[in-house]
Amino acid sequence: NAGVTQTPKFRVLKTGQSMTLLCAQDMNHEYMYWYRQDPGMGLRLIHYSVGEGTTAKGEVPDGYNVSRLKKQNFLLGLESAAPSQTSVYFCASSYPRGSWSNQPQHFGDGTRLSIL
Amino acid sequence: KNEVEQSPQNLTAQEGEFITINCSYSVGISALHWLQQHPGGGIVSLFMLSSGKKKHGRLIATINIQEKHSSLHITASHPRDSAVYICAVISGGSNYKLTFGKGTLLTVNP
Numbered sequence: 001n002a003g004v005t006q007t008p009k010f011r012v013l014k015t016g017q018s019m020t021l022l023c024a025q026d027m028n029h030e031y032m033y034w035y036r037q038d039p040g041m042g043l044r045l046i047h048y049s050v051g052e053g054t055t056a057k058g059e060v061p062d063g064y065n066v067s068r069l070k071k072q073n074f075l076l077g078l079e080s081a082a083p084s085q086t087s088v089y090f091c092a093s094s095y096p097r098g099s100w101s102n103q104p105q106h107f108g109d110g111t112r113l114s115i116l
Numbered sequence: 117k118n119e120v121e122q123s124p125q126n127l128t129a130q131e132g133e134f135i136t137i138n139c140s141y142s143v144g145i146s147a148l149h150w151l152q153q154h155p156g157g158g159i160v161s162l163f164m165l166s167s168g169k170k171k172h173g174r175l176i177a178t179i180n181i182q183e184k185h186s187s188l189h190i191t192a193s194h195p196r197d198s199a200v201y202i203c204a205v206i207s208g209g210s211n212y213k214l215t216f217g218k219g220t221l222l223t224v225n226p
Contacts, residue, residue: 033214042120042202042216058213090159104149105214109158 002026006091006108013081013115021076021111023091031094032074033058033105034066036087043090049074081115088112119143122203122217129224135190137220139203142184149214150177150188151202159202162188193224 004025013019023032034046045058049068063085065077074093078085092105123138139148150162163170163177165186170177174193179186190197203217 040218042218043204043214044216045213048213092159104161104164106161107151107159 004091004093004106004108006089006111008111009109010112011114013078013113015081015083015115017081018077018079019081020078021089021091021113023074023076023093023108024072025074025091025093025106026072027093027106028071029093029095029106030071032068033092033094034064034074034076035090035092036060037090037110038087046076046089083115086113086115119215120203120205120217122201122220124220125218126221127223129193129222131194131224131226133193133224135193135197135222135224137188137201137203137222139186139188139217140184141186141203141205141215143205143207143215145181145184145205145207147206148179148186149202149204149206150186151204153200153202153219155199162201190222195224195226198222198224 007022030051033048035043037043044060046060046064047058047066049055052071055066055068067075089111091108094105119142121140129135147164147166149164151159152162153159165179174191176189200219200221202219204214
């Protein structure tokens, strides 16, 4: 039972390069989220999705794009990486609140991204 | 001012001690999460609660909705409990959006 899987786990980019972070969940969750975690700050929501084919902006969406073409996958893209995007990125998934399972968010192990 | 405040920021204890970590929030909420993050590791949800108290093993979480306050207690602490403990709330009007505290770093020495 894999849960939430993030790839890659580590990556170093140069300023201006692009890349895509992949999040996959095998729990049939409707909701998926991308967060970033920076020293001295709480986790902040970048983008989220409430279902296949839908995405929405979170608290800090600038410089990122996302796609949810399949229910189980949520991709986070950096079109032109900047040093300010150096961070640890976490993906999470959950059922909607009030659903029969009423589960909390399940997190991946994180992707440590450095932009030089 | 952060909507979710945790105290203390850092906590060092001796093995066997009773631990309390506090979380105060300023918005109306529908639920509150306590999460655990080991150094360099992923994030695990410990509890989700909207009222009263929940217990799992040596961990106890309580919430007082009127006072906008929650506590996480660890009884008979152990070095393997060393981690960052994060409080997060789901706003009352939201079905999904978590607002996180900055976390409490707990170190339990043998």
